[in-house]
Amino acid sequence: MIDFEFEPQALKQTLMYHTVAERMMRPISREYDEREHEHPWDFWRTMWSASQNLGPAASGAEKPSKGAAGAANGAPKLRNLYTCLSTEELCWGDAGLFLSIPNPGLGGAAVAAAGTPEQKARFLKRFGEGEPKWGAMAITEPGCGSDSAAVTTTATRDGDHWVINGTKIFCTAGQMSAEKSEGFVVVWATVDRGAGRAGIKPFVVDHHTPGMTVVRVENKLGIRASDTAMIVFDNCRVPADHLLGSAEVKPTGGFKDVMATFDATRPIVAAMAIGVGRAALDFVRDYLTEHQVPIRYGISPRRLTAIERDFMDMEAHLKAARLLTWRAAWMLDMGMRNSLEASMAKAKAGRAVTLITQKAVEILGPIGYSRKVLVEKWMRDAKINDIFEGTQQINLMIIARRILDYSSKELN
Numbered sequence: 094m095i096d097f098e099f100e101p102q103a104l105k106q107t108l109m110y111h112t113v114a115e116r117m118m119r120p121i122s123r124e125y126d127e128r129e130h131e132h133p134w135d136f137w138r139t140m141w142s143a144s145q146n147l148g149p150a151a152s153g154a155e156k157p158s159k160g161a162a163g164a165a166n167g168a169p170k171l172r173n174l175y176t177c178l179s180t181e182e183l184c185w186g187d188a189g190l191f192l193s194i195p196n197p198g199l200g201g202a203a204v205a206a207a208g209t210p211e212q213k214a215r216f217l218k219r220f221g222e223g224e225p226k227w228g229a230m231a232i233t234e235p236g237c238g239s240d241s242a243a244v245t246t247t248a249t250r251d252g253d254h255w256v257i258n259g260t261k262i263f264c265t266a267g268q269m270s271a272e273k274s275e276g277f278v279v280v281w282a283t284v285d286r287g288a289g290r291a292g293i294k295p296f297v298v299d300h301h302t303p304g305m306t307v308v309r310v311e312n313k314l315g316i317r318a319s320d321t322a323m324i325v326f327d328n329c330r331v332p333a334d335h336l337l338g339s340a341e342v343k344p345t346g347g348f349k350d351v352m353a354t355f356d357a358t359r360p361i362v363a364a365m366a367i368g369v370g371r372a373a374l375d376f377v378r379d380y381l382t383e384h385q386v387p388i389r390y391g392i393s394p395r396r397l398t399a400i401e402r403d404f405m406d407m408e409a410h411l412k413a414a415r416l417l418t419w420r421a422a423w424m425l426d427m428g429m430r431n432s433l434e435a436s437m438a439k440a441k442a443g444r445a446v447t448l449i450t451q452k453a454v455e456i457l458g459p460i461g462y463s464r465k466v467l468v469e470k471w472m473r474d475a476k477i478n479d480i481f482e483g484t485q486q487i488n489l490m491i492i493a494r495r496i497l498d499y500s501s502k503e504l505n
């Protein structure tokens with residue numbers, strides 16, 4: 094059963110993240126939106142030293158073993174759920190800055206989902222010490238996005254190494270992970286083209302490994318404080334034990350690690366969307382209050398004004414998305430399979446934030462459209478939640494497959 098009573102420690106932590114969002118992120122939000130490729134080092138250093146003391150709250154999800162709802166290594170037992178709470182707060186502050194915070198990120202989520210216990214300890218340990226570091230995950234290629242099984246990047250065994258060749262695009266935190274810190278990029282490559290999905294394996298490529306080159310950092314519509322890189326792998330050699338998990342190509346295995354990573358990260362992306370949506374909703378509420386436009390709850394729908402109806406509609410979408418998100422994260426914490434719920438949360442939250450931020454601009458009129466306030470920025474930041482970690486359409490298809498019990502071959 095879901096328990097909506099959060100532990101006092103979680104509430105205290107959520108409040109702390111809200112303070113960070115309000116006092117540290119909002120004041121620099123516009124600046125790093127406009128100066129897209131500049132780096133907020135003061136903010137990063139503060140967040141890094143905070144994570145060294147408190148544990149990386151927004152460092153990616155963790156998949157416990159089945160039935161292992163208890164606290165491991167002193168970590169809170171609802172780690173994924175609480176990560177969603179902190180993510181919502183930080184993205185209320187600024188989603189682009191949130192994505193730029195030094196931590197293992199999607200690369201860490203892939204290590205957690207696919208690595209052996211020894212690999213998890215080895216690769217994630219570095220994030221507990223030294224200078225700020227980033228992790229990234231590279232699946233998408235020029236000819237492979239939604240159909241992530243169409244990966245063409247290859248990994249060929251050569252003695253004690255794997256040799257990686259291929260091009261990855263749209264890699265979040267790719268530049269910081271590959272070039273500017275002692276981080277890593279988890280690259281998905283095929284070890285056996287003939288084996289299809291089963292041949293696709295994740296490899297940890299350490300920062301500055303010869304043969305890994307960031308060739309471009311994208312200019313984007315939104316989340317402009319986050320770097321999004323194109324990375325080329327040209328005879329890039331990594332030690333054999335950098336392949337996460339087993340090298341064995343099993344007919345039914347391999348690709349399930351990609352899916353396990355998404356099951357863990359989709360609720361976090363949904364929480365990001367909710368944070369941005371709540372920022373817009375809060376702004377509209379404050380603006381209407383300031384201009385003495387009331388929002389009357391509990392009256393007959395026939396008597397509602399158009400603004401009241403719009404506002405309540407926005408609130409309802411946000412709350413529905415939040416409940417789906419918490420459920421998906423809670424299931425992960427309980428060691429339950431959550432693929433359906435993770436896709437539901439992601440699809441609902443992506444659609445909700447797009448709708449809410451567009452409505453906010455619409456309700457506010459010229460002020461909403463101007464750069465004097467952040468609402469237009471939130472509208473731009475919102476759309477990515479409908480694109481990465483599986484687009485709106487792909488998540489709806491996954492939901493349909495799960496409900497109707499179709500395989501990916503039967504419904505695609």
Ligand SMILES: Cc1cc2nc3c(=O)[nH]c(=O)nc-3n(C[C@H](O)[C@H](O)[C@H](O)COP(=O)(O)OP(=O)(O)OC[C@H]3O[C@@H](n4cnc5c(N)ncnc54)[C@H](O)[C@@H]3O)c2cc1C
Pocket residue numbers: 199229230231232233236237238239240262263264265266313321477480481482483484485486487490505
């Ligand atoms: C800012 C940003 C950051 C990103 N970060 C990362 C990252 O860190 N790592 C990474 O690996 N990737 C990352 N991506 C890539 C992202 O995951 C892909 O862009 C996404 O999966 C869509 O793939 P695509 O771009 O190839 O689009 P396509 O797959 O070509 O899709 C184009 C359109 O067609 C629709 N479509 C495709 N197939 C179907 C279908 N079967 N049924 C119905 N509709 C369909 C899609 O929904 C979409 O609307 C990022 C992208 C962006 C923009």
